[in-house]
Amino acid sequence: MTNASSTRSAAITGRSSGAGSVTGIRAVVEFARNLDLIQTVSLLTLVLTVIFSFDHWLFHIISRTCFLIFILRPSSLRRPQFWFALALAGTITIILAWEQVDNHKYLLVYWTWVLFVLHLFSQPDQQKRILLFNARFFLCLIFLAASGQKLSSPSYRSGAMFEYYLYVDPRFAAFGKLIGIHPAVGDAVSRQMHFLRSPFADVDGNDIHIQGSDRARVAALAMTWWDVSLQLLIGALLLFRRRRTDGIAHVLLLFFIFTTYIPAPVFGFGWIVAIMGFTLAKNKFPKIAGVYILCFFAILIYQLPWRDWVLAM
């Protein structure tokens, strides 16, 4: 009797929690559907410029000032001057140290210029057309150019690049530990590499046999081909401009964002790619647009110091 009633209550709880999650998903979809595209994209970009942007005083001052202006006067987001200030600050920051700026930071600057350009137009239709065109263009460029550069690079194709980073890049240490590569392997490799770099050491033939792990080799090969095939597919599918291919591309892009930024802490890139995906999905695929909204939260959650927790275990 007790068992029967507890089973029944568990079923009811399960059903109600299931119904609750369905309602939650519907609410997110409805929320995404009701958003104004230009307004939302502008706000998400402004957030990006504040939290994942250039590490330079000029851009810090301008982006925070713009954010303050937006808080005091939300309509400022629709003014081209607002975006001109951000785009110009970003451009100057890049010009000052162009050879040291990561590739994805250039993307942020292009996107702020796109927002400046579209706010020069007064008709919402024209604004939307410019936004959609640029979002598709940049997604295709990012993923196709990246796969081109990756496939033409011997150290990428052989899996050497990811294997090397699994050993030496501290950002990958926690992920490596999760997939069974003990951090001691990376520490040993770093110690060995130190001798190669030091002018106070004379290494035989400048060549060191490192104590790697077979698991790292397999993981690196899996990461290599997972990464490039996903990127190539997303870029190629978006070229067709068909509903079905776009739908598949969005699913792959979301999969890419949700999975890539767990090991790779390049959150600014994830955020901007998600903005572009959201732009394309907003009107055609409201459910997918809802998932894009969730992935912004996922990117924020990925910043929890989980790497330190994993390494401390």
Place this chain on the structure above:
Amino acid sequence: MIIRSAFSRWFLTLCVPCVALLVVGRQVYLSMHYGLSAWKGGGMGMFAAADELSNRYAKVFLVQSDGNRDPLVQLTPDDFDVLNRALEYPTRENFRRAAKQIASENWIPAFQRRPLLKVNGKGEPMHAEEKAFRVMVASPLQPEKPETNGIEIQFWKLTYDPHTRHMHGSLAETFVFSPDELFRPRATRNNS
């Protein structure tokens, strides 16, 4: 703002993508011909190659007027900043800028000498060799004879072979800068 002409509309729509394509093309060109890191400069090649600061390094030496060379390892953050910039885009001009910045410090020898350590192919230290270098430290005091030392920067690259699990350091280029090149203004150098 009302933009009526079709040309203006097209121009404004296409200008940012066109600039992006030009920058990507330039990055790929510089990367192929001048060693610019695949990660930097506006291409799309992040995580495309093991080809950035973790694989590129420099060995810096102070070259005395008598020809003696002392390695410089205790560089300041400013020195590292400009040196890293040169490692990302390894042109002679960028390394000259780094050498100039490093040479502007007052390098003085510490009391002890550090012997060269012999390391075997497994990365294990074997023994100290007879050859030893002076350990140079940057002094906050002003140098007495500032313009007599040159700088040599060796630009090295690390490659990893996953099949043999060998990490190999290869000297890509050596840049030697005389005191004349480091301390005299360019116009004076050109005239002489």
